[in-house]
Amino acid sequence: MLKNYLKIAFRNLLRDRSFSILNLLGLAIGLASVIMILGYVRYELSYDKSYSNHTRLYRLLQENPPGSVDELTPIVSVHMAEVLKKEFPAIEACSTSGKTEVEFKYKGNIVSFTAIDGDPDLLKMFNYEFVKGDAASALKDPGSLVLTESLAAKYFPGQDPMGQVITDKDKKKRHVTGVIKDIPANTHLSGEAVVSQDWKDTEAFHVNGGSANVQYVLLNKNADPKKLDAQFSTVYKKYNFPPGTGVRLQPVTDIHLRSHYFGEQPGNSDIKYIYIFSSIALLILCIACINYVNLTTARSMHRAREIGLRKVLGALRKQLIAQFLTESFLFFAVSTLLAVVIAYALWPTFSARITGYSTTIPLFDSGSIILLLVLLVIGGLVAGAYPAFFLSSLQPVKVLKGIAKFGLNISLRKGLVVVQFVISGVLIIGTLVVTRQLNYIRNADLGFKKDNLLEIRVGNQLPKMKAFKEQLLLNKDVLSTSVSSWVIGHTYGGYKKVQDPSDTTKQIRTSSVEVEYDFLKTTDIRLVAGRFFSPAYGLDKISPDSAWRVSKDMPDEEEDLYRSGMPMVVNQAAVKLLGLKGDVIGQVITTKHRGTIVGVIDDFNGMSMHDKIEPVFLYSWPDLAQGALFVKISSKNTHQTIAYIRSQWKKFYPDYKLDLKFADDKLQELYTADVRLGSLFTIFSSLAIVIACLGLFGLISLTVQNRVKEIGIRKVLGASVASITALISADLLKLVLLSFIISSPIAWYFMDKWLQDFAYRINIEWWIFAVACAVTILIAFVTLSFRSIKAAMANPVDSLRSE
Structure with missing residues (x-):
């Protein structure tokens, strides 16, 4: 019996090749996406589980x-x-x-x-x-x-x-x-x-x-x-x-x-991205299965007489159900094999693009193979159940007379199309929001100029740093240099905790940054009030380290007085934190940051835009030689300038590896996970809309088949191709519009939750939903027009010949 079921299933696959290829591709691409996403999720969940202990x-x-x-x-x-x-x-x-x-x-x-x-x-x-x-x-x-x-x-x-x-x-x-x-x-x-x-x-x-x-x-x-x-x-x-x-x-x-605690090493991921990726995999699987059901039931009209004839010849309903479930499992098995091939072919690119790993991670292990088999069984049952039970319930007399009604079938299919486009809508809106937030980060004013700014990591107190900088400045395209304890995206150099004046039960993290005289000139951070450090002022020449050595053996009162006289420059966030009013220049700070304010600079964000700008206290450290050396270069002759810097580094520090990066590249590294999420949304929202349009194509095909005689009569009575096309497509375009009305609040809720992780973020504006809706309706209209125009242009004689 099973052999006979398989033989019939293969014949049906080959009988309508265009339908089979369309359905097979939609399901295989969806399954391939799920396989790749689950491969990444499985790998992330396997972290630190390779140790037997x-x-x-x-x-x-x-x-x-x-x-x-x-x-x-x-x-x-x-x-x-x-x-x-x-x-x-x-x-x-x-x-x-x-x-x-x-x-x-x-x-x-x-x-x-x-x-x-x-x-x-x-x-x-x-x-x-x-x-x-x-x-x-x-x-x-x-x-x-x-x-x-x-x-x-x-x-x-x-x-x-x-x-x-x-x-x-x-x-x-x-x-x-x-x-x-x-x-x-x-x-x-x-x-x-x-x-x-x-x-x-x-x-x-x-x-x-x-x-x-x-x-x-x-x-x-x-x-x-x-x-x-x-x-x-x-x-x-x-x-x-x-x-x-x-x-x-x-x-x-x-x-x-x-784990995202203070002092955590960089490189950790976040469980929320696993939830997001897993949800997208589930949504893609739903769209693929819905698409299969839609296209299968759309084709049911062609097989209605076959089913009626089988019933007349004695076929039992359970035999028909078994036949259709066999076809579903066979179709899923072929789709799964094709999906595995697609996943293997795309996995190296997907792995590099989405996961960010330098090496290709394994796609399969024994657990994932079992999961794939479970997906095959569940998918075959879920996707094949409705067509099997629906088609086996058709009454042979009505089917053979051509009067069988497919009303429930059409209503359910319309509901499934709405579900498909709701999912697609959420992904498309998500793509627009993520892309806009990433563009905002990329173009935001950080308080310093990142363009043409190089950062060279300086580990320990390197010798000959002053001579090295002087040598760099001999190149006309090297405009300025300065060493700072601030390393972009990593550390400001030192941290101190200060009581939050608005809530005495909390502490605010503040940053101590040691800088040289040319720090503002090199980074283009704006001086708001007062002055910056200069060799013209005696105390500016004393580093915090030297001040500590001088004062450590003094009596407490003398030490406090001495260190409170040390000059400091603060940012505007620090002024706000300390609650300073009026002219802050010359005010003495006696908190954990001790010193006299000589200048105020604009706030600058040297870390991630996920976090608020910290209160920063700058101290003068002439001839600093650890942290980061910032080099401001001309926009001309960039490659030659970098080659010159490399050659001078090799000359001065032959035993040290040069760690040189552009500031904007370092900043982009802070948003690797967010960029991956944006790529994922872009790829799978496009995929979702393609698969959903395949389902829409199936629904329009069923609609045309059910109304073929009506279309013929309308043409005989003088209806134009445009009016018939509008008549056929209007209801389905309303479904697409309805799906966007449903998907918009869902998308807004989840994307607003994601944006809450950023201290500096965009607002989700109305036009994002309008653009997403317009794009989807346009794509859906093109899909519907292809089939409906063809039906409207058909010769009415062919459809009315039997009347």
Whole structure:
């Protein structure tokens, strides 16, 4: 019986090739989209699950008093994990970690790799797989270095890497003591090597005092993390935790998608994007299935007589249902195979464009194959159920006489088209909103000129910086240079917390920025009042570091007086924060930022527009040589100017890698996830409208078939092609318009929620909905016109011959 069902199903597929290809493509493209989106979602959800201990691995979070800007932070007081391990047997192991950029000379070039700071306990906790050496001894000695397989093959091809020595830019020798399998890319603690670090001999444990770093613990197999979290408070008094300060556990599997705390390393994604992507996948699947149902039932008129004849010849309803479900499963199976081919072909481009990963992530694993089979079964049942039950219910007498009614069929199909266009409308409006917000970010006035501004990262206090800058200025296309502790999108240099004057229970994060005299000239930040730092003023020549050295041994009153006389320049946000009135020049600040205001600058946004502009306090630091060197260049001869800068860097700093980027490129990096979302909306809103129009084409085909005699009579009575086209299309265009009335508030709600993540955002204006509606109606009209004009131009004799 099944063989017969399959044979008939294949015959029906081949009988109407144009219909089959149209239906097959719509379903396959929809399924391919779902496969690719779910591939990305699956990969994001797999972060930090490659470790066999991942269910027992936790990172410590430090809780600070409510209202603090760092109320929760992964930057924990040094030795915190060791203290907790000592007090609580439920903690099996602990380790402190971070990341180090190792730079060294290789074959005459400066190269670098990212290394994880660690110790033997870290190797045990994250159970890296050793190819050479072992976890117990690999990081025991200072200067030990464990390489990944790919890094070892890159720098020691054809050699045994064990015992090899890498001398970094600081002349520190690092001995290779082990080789491990490559660390998976889907981990928050990624790197190409692990270097030994020993924190045991550093300062004693003191909460909120001294150093702080990222720390991990491995719990015993029977430990309950919730109970352990609650028990931590029992030792707070013993170790002098300040009021409101504590510690809690965070699963490492939560870090990538659910961790955006103060002090977090860049690179984390957000669980909300997983929800958005998953929702889009579900919507695309709905549109594809609705499209299949619409086109299948549109074709039902052609098979009505076949069904009636089968029933007359004794076919049971359950046999007809089985036949149509078999056709549905066969169609879905072929569509799924085609979808897999399409997904494989497009995956490298999709992976790079949407995920932003430098390497192509795996599209399938055993779990995704099972999910694909589940989609096949559910899709085949859901999409095939209505056509199967509807067509099998037709009465043979009415069908064979040609008087069968398809009213319910048409009403349901109209409802499905509305659903399709509601989904399409939400995606199209979302695309316009995301695109407009990204354009707003791209063109917003940030308070400084990002065009033709270069940023060179300067790690430690580099020697010869003054001579290097003087050499750069010898080039006529280098207009100005200045070093600052501000690194675009990363840090202003230092942070201090100041009480919020409007709410004494909260603290506001303020930034301390050390700058040179030419900072404003280089960045074009506007001076609003007073003056900027200048060598003409004696105190401007004293750096904050020098001031601290001079004043640290003074009595408290003398130190306060001395440091309060140090000049500072503030931005307008700082003036507002401090509640200063009238002329602020010369006013003495005695909060955590101590000094005398000599100038006020315009607010400038050196971070993301997701966040509000911070109050900034600028201090003079002549000959600063760490943070970022800003170079303002001419718009002419850009390539030659950059080549000149590179050559001078190589001359002055042959052992240091040059990290040079344009300011606008650095700013765009802050919105990578938002750009990906915009790309996703653009791609899939276009796809949704195409698939929805295929469904619309199916509905117009059914309408024409049901009204073929009516159209013939109207033509005989003198109706024009235009009037018949309008008659056929008007009802369906009303459906499209109705769908936009429904989709507009839905789209507004979700896009307004998304925009709330931006401190600086656009307003969702009425014309966005008007444009989206007009574009969709235009596309729908073209789709409808193609079929309705053809019907209106048909010879009425053909349709009325049997009357």
